[in-house]
Amino acid sequence: MFFVLFSDKISVGPNMRKTSVYVETSVWNFLFAEDAAYRRSAAEILISRNDIYELYISPIVIYEAGKCPGEFGEVLRDTIRKREPINLPAEDAVIELSREYVRREIIPGRFIDDVAHIAYASYYGIGVLASYNFKHIVKVKTKSLVALVNNLLGYTTPQIVSPEELVEYER
Amino acid sequence: MKGKEIDEMLHKIREEHSKELEGLTVEEEVHRANELAEKYAEELGLRTLKAEDRLTKPDRRR
Numbered sequence: 001m002f003f004v005l006f007s008d009k010i011s012v013g014p015n016m017r018k019t020s021v022y023v024e025t026s027v028w029n030f031l032f033a034e035d036a037a038y039r040r041s042a043a044e045i046l047i048s049r050n051d052i053y054e055l056y057i058s059p060i061v062i063y064e065a066g067k068c069p070g071e072f073g074e075v076l077r078d079t080i081r082k083r084e085p086i087n088l089p090a091e092d093a094v095i096e097l098s099r100e101y102v103r104r105e106i107i108p109g110r111f112i113d114d115v116a117h118i119a120y121a122s123y124y125g126i127g128v129l130a131s132y133n134f135k136h137i138v139k140v141k142t143k144s145l146v147a148l149v150n151n152l153l154g155y156t157t158p159q160i161v162s163p164e165e166l167v168e169y170e171r
Numbered sequence: 172m173k174g175k176e177i178d179e180m181l182h183k184i185r186e187e188h189s190k191e192l193e194g195l196t197v198e199e200e201v202h203r204a205n206e207l208a209e210k211y212a213e214e215l216g217l218r219t220l221k222a223e224d225r226l227t228k229p230d231r232r233r
Contacts, residue, residue, distance in 0.1 A: 029177045036174040059204035062211050067184045072172050080215050087219040090204035095197045113185040
């Protein structure tokens, strides 16, 4: 099953389907991290490769980017605008899925945005969720429990990864 | 901005957002999220997935 799902979502090489990637807010933010060159580099590759990645965001990313202050926030929003990710609209089922994750104690309810990122990617069948949130999102526990709940409810589960695990570096 | 500062900033934003969402019904939360996205859509040049695209692109459910 894993390989069936994986091969359906991930493709490489010319004339292959693009990989759908939900880009969580931390990845956009780390494009501008002064002291994290490796993360910044991976995020840049992910954001810049229109030819292999189709990028998605949600109202949660929009909210969080909108709240980033000062010049940092302006540059961040300008970057999102230039890259033109596709916004996934909120629906009752997305919010209900978020709440289901909280009910099942995958992530505490006070971190509802972290939960919601996973719910958007799952509900819309996005192949990969890229994040630098290692506290709640890119975690073995989260990945395992999200897969279980999604399987029970009939949703596909995105590959939850850091950008380093996803992008292809120049050889 | 340093990575740690970015983490802390985002953490603070998320805490505030969680408080704002407390007590909202599902419908209220959906309305709020989409209203906000619409507000920024033009500014950010966003394309929003259309209803007719949802069934086939991306594959929403098995």
